[in-house]
Amino acid sequence: MADIKRILFATDFSDNSKYALTFALSIAQKYDATLFVLHVIQQPSYPLGMYAEISFDAMDKFSQSISEAVEKEMRALKEKELQGFQKYECLIVHGTPFLEILRTAKEKEADLIVVGTHGRTGLDHVLFGSTAEKVVRRAHCPVMSVRLPGKEFRML
Structure with missing residues (x-):
């Protein structure tokens, strides 16, 4: 397994993100990694x-x-x-969330990106897109996408 020393966790402070943080923090503790906690303020x-x-x-x-x-x-x-937990740095930046997550991951030389996902499907996904999906598709390193448990997949 790859050496994980720098983890970028992107948060929007939602319940999904708080749940995803438990995974990011657990991995950071297990590997004695630095955790970068990022929030992106999107321009309205x-x-x-x-x-x-x-x-x-x-x-x-x-x-x-x-x-x-x-x-x-x-x-x-x-x-x-x-x-x-001692090995963390909190970052607040302005911009387009997925672009800033990718930029920060490269800048901080992240070995892993952890993001929460809302699990949107159908028209909701088409209209709003998915920051997590864009990050997964374009990231230079592995991405862990975490969804709240209990939300079942259903066909529309």
Whole structure:
């Protein structure tokens, strides 16, 4: 088996991500690896013409409130989930989630990427896509995609 020394865990702070973190943390502990905990703040997209209705000041305040909420979530994650684990680094970046996950994985020379997945299928998957799927298809290293247990596959 490959030597796992650097693990990138991407989180959106959802229940799926919190569950996936248990796997990332377990692997990091087993292999004495450094765990990079990444959250990507996606630039909000506004419908065409909406910019005329929103002031730059309002957009700045909105962005600031998102950043503050993310920092609060990251602090809570460190206090609750990473308590007692020493080899980690938390990162908050802005951009397109799958691109930033891939960029950070290369930058940090990750041996493994761990992501939670919502398990969307059908039209939901077509409309929203899957960050996890895009990461799996393009990553330079293995990717572990973790889904919450109890969600059964069903045909539509």
